[in-house]
Amino acid sequence: MVTVNEAKQLIVAHAAVLPPETRKLADTVGYVLAENINAPLSLPSFRQSSMDGYAILHSDISAAGTGLQLKGESKAGQTELENLTPGFAMRIFTGAPVPDGATAVIMQEHTRVAGGQVFIDEFPVPEGKNVRRIGQQIMAGTTALTAGTYLSPGGIAFLQGLGITDVQVCRKPKIGLLITGDELLKPGEPMVAGRVFESNSGMIAAALKQEGLREIEIRYAGDDLDTTITELQKLVEKNDIVLASGGISVGDYDFVGEAMNAVGAETVFYKVRQKPGKPLLFAKKDEKLFFALPGNPASSLVCYYEYVLPAIRKMTGRTDLFLKALQLPVKYGYSFDGERDEFLKASIADDSVIPLDGQESFSIRSFALADAIIYLPVSQNKVAAGDLVEVHLLPF
Structure with a gap:
């Protein structure tokens, strides 16, 4: 059994960045650049007005109220302009090219137009204004x-403004998910006494999609070793990460650990000193990663987020x-016994964090209301209202 921090360190040490791929820029939000991008042009590539107003020579303005003769206009997208000479002003719009000779733009709110002239009600006018x-x-x-660099909408806009259409990004992993258990019914099937509707596939797939992953393969196996091995092997062949839900504890019908060994995965660690989610297994085969998650939904989701x-x-x-992660005062006191760190489903309100009702490993309703997880190490097994605790913000 390993500690929470040891588990995280081992996982990070064994995970490797996937090879890059070239994608259309428009399809790369949420991806990470795998190459430096050099600007093929300057932005802006021409002198550009930041205001609607009048292009002038700043040296023409000797006092507030100076009048200049009007000469033409410059609008956004215009490609040919006359030069601006002393004593003249040109009507100009935001984003339009500034004519050669002009050294400033005066916003129209600071001007008056009369008799073919524009009067500049501003002095002094610094060179380069607007x-x-x-x-x-x-x-x-x-x-x-x-x-x-993580490509946000702003990053995509910046690169598109440079005329870039294709970029190299780090590939996102393909995920295989194995759901195990004889007791499970798929949604839409008739309810049978003693069985439950399976929810982990939808939960984990939703969490993966929230992270921007789209290549997700889901398979199912009953509590049978041969079937578990067969379905697991199919997932191994096509995916970078294989997740299994359930079948990893010490019951007579828990076969996932044995099945992972059978497909060649080498166990890195089994069991973490935590609650919920103790029976977590992490393994590796070449560059492929394997996680056997507990079957209880809340345990499974905690392990997904944390590992x-x-x-x-x-x-x-x-x-x-x-x-x-951040430190927040806890709204209510909480204590626990034992030698395992605890993760608590929680909600943030009014600059404090509230442990929610329903902390049992099977209780997923409280996760439906949570926006954070409180992490309490054994060294902090008793907290009073107002004490600072470590809070992990859920990624939404």
């Missing part, structure tokens, strides 16, 4: 984004592997 310089965002040939998610993020090139 003019976006060539390369003000980035200069051509410099690094736009570095390898390892599987960091492995996924490591394989996709991310550096923020773990759930965001």
Whole structure:
């Protein structure tokens, strides 16, 4: 049995970044760049107005109320412009090119137009006012984004603005999920006494999709060793990470650990000193990772967030592997006995964290209401209201 921190360290050490792939930029939100991107052009690539108003020579303005002759206009998308000469002003719009000769743009709210002239009610006017310089965002040939950058909508907009259409990103893992148990019914099947509707497949698949994973293969096996091995082997052949739900404890019908050995997975650790989720198994075969998760839904989801998610993020090139953690005061006191760290389903409200009712490993309703997990090590097995506790924010 390993500690919580030892388990996390072992998983991160054994997970490796997947090889890169080239994707269309529009399809890369949530991916991580696998290469440095150099700017093929400057942004902006021409001097650009940041206001609706009038392009002028700042040196023409000797006092508030100076009048200038109007000469033409510049609108967004215009490609040909006359030069601006002293004593003249040009009507200009936001995003439009600033004509050669102009050194500033005066916003229209600070002007008056009469008799073919525009009067500038502003003094002094600094050179470059309201003019976006060539390369003000980035200069051509410099690094736009570095390898390892997580591509957010803002990142995609930035690269698209540079005219980039394809990028190399770290591939996301293909996930195989094995659901085990004779007692399980699929949703839509008629209820039978002594059996339960299986919910872990939907839960884990939803968590994977929330992380941006789409290649998810789900298979099912009853409490039978041969069937478990057969279905597990099918998942191993096609996927980078294989998850199994249930069948990993010490019961007479728990075959997942044995089945993982049969398909060639080498166990890294089995059992973590925690509650819930003690019977967690982590194994590896070549570069493929295996997680045998407890069958109880709450235990399974805790183990996903605390252990599987960091492995996924490591394989996709991310550096923020773990759930965001912070210290918050706990609203109510809590204590526990034993030698295992505890994870509590929780909700954040009014700058404090509330342990929810229903902390049992089978209780998933409380997870439906949770937005955080409280982590209490054995060294902090008794907390009073107002004490600071470690809180892991769920990724939504």
